[in-house]
Amino acid sequence: MKQSVFTIESNDRIAENTFRMALTGDTSAFTRPGQFANIKLDGFYLRRPISVCDYNANGLILIYKTVGEGTEYMSQLLPGGKLDLLTGLGNGFDTALSGENPLLIAGGGGVPPMVKLAKTLIAEGKKVTAVIGFNKASEVYCEDALKKLGVNVFVTTADGSYGVKGFVTDVMKSLDYSFFYTCGPLPMYRAIRKTVRTEGQYSFEERMGCGFGACMGCSIKTRSGAKRICKDGPVFDSAEIIWEEPKK
């Protein structure tokens, strides 16, 4: 983990309630796709965790949805502004597990980390397929970014206004893959779990106090005991996860 100040290069709306922010700064603490940054915002006590969508030696890309006051505030920041980030947080996806033709599955706010993951897998010579799901056409993003990398991309929308009508699981059924990586909401995970035919890795979210393992705010029970989503995760192997039924 590192703490450093980044400069905002651009901050643009790319879909409904969805923004893409490019920042320059010290990215040396990032070692894997699926890691995240914890962002200090003026006027908010806790930092906001956002996955790193893509990064290189000079900067990084964040894609975020405006869901509350913090992300709303972020969407109004202008190029040239500075942001204090904790970088290189979390374990990230393990691309060594992927096999020859991995499948990436993402829903809504879970799509961003798939970009760097796809880039890494392709650089390692793997054949990558992605299924990304949204509610409706106006929310779709990252399709082109993934296609440009050479990923075979399927888009689903719940209302059928773009791509395949339905959910990511409707497309997955007819695909062949060696391993899967997924990021998205819990209801999507419950459906995926019943559909997948291989091992895989799931990325989890929780409200965080620190984001680097100090407060026990983000604990999850796994088959190898209590883990912290921010430090031992956010990515967990499918075999590790204990699936609890949704609370009423």
Place this chain on the structure above:
Amino acid sequence: MNEAPNMKIDLCGLELDNPIIPASGTFGYGYEFAELYDINILGSFSFKGTTFEPRFGNPTPRIAECPGGMLNSIGLQNPGVHAVIENELPKLKKCFAKKVIANVGGFSVEEYAKTAQLLDECEQVGLIEVNISCPNVHNGGMSFGTSCEAAAEVTRAVKRATTKPVFMKLSPNAADIAAIAKACEDAGADGISMINTLLGMRIDPKTRKPVMANKMGGYSGPGVFPVALRMVYQVYEKVGIPIIGMGGISSAKDVIEMMLAGATAVQIGAANLTEPFICRDIINELPYTMRKYGINDLKEIIGGAHNG
């Protein structure tokens, strides 16, 4: 005249290089922060509240935010005192050469005593800090820290179990915190730590439900600083034993205010979570802030606000 200002303080025979101590629950068992900076610069630190049995704690979400800080309902997640002694303390020894403060939680008087007794044998433990904000399972879940009799009973039991200095960590949710402090002193406590978190809650207007799964949680952070300061000031007038002051401290100036109110040393909690280098930064800043206020020897200002 231009000598480096003296930051050393004495806590019941424990010599600290400076009064800065990360607070229990915000610094794990130390080694997360040892990756960030050399934690040997700290006066000491108070490790995560440890109970006799291992505990997973409360369901998530356990964290909520408010403008002046945060709420937590961790529920004392910890691996249990045996695992702490076998695994965590040896790991800590590799990155921290000083004495550590053992923070002990419990749900019965016997549990506090059993846990303290095991920690008494650890050479790394400099003093024992007893968190009495926990609910008493034998008394309808009422917190030990809100009743003078219960607080005194825990104090006596822990004092019998250990020869190390015992600091009772008080809850600000008590009706008269100074009376609780006095009851602990009379029961043999060597010092007072204060304050723990204030009970609070948040509700999400979109879902119309409490934000945290446990509904309520402890409020801490800069918003509680004036309350903590006032309580330390009041307790200092009532007791003769040293006080470790905490609650919302986020700068070297806050440290000086807290010591003027009556604290011998201070702890820093929530601020470690949002600014992981805060304790290092405060230690570096303290000599300059001391000079600014004309302080050459930090221990001379303890309780300074009560003179005259």
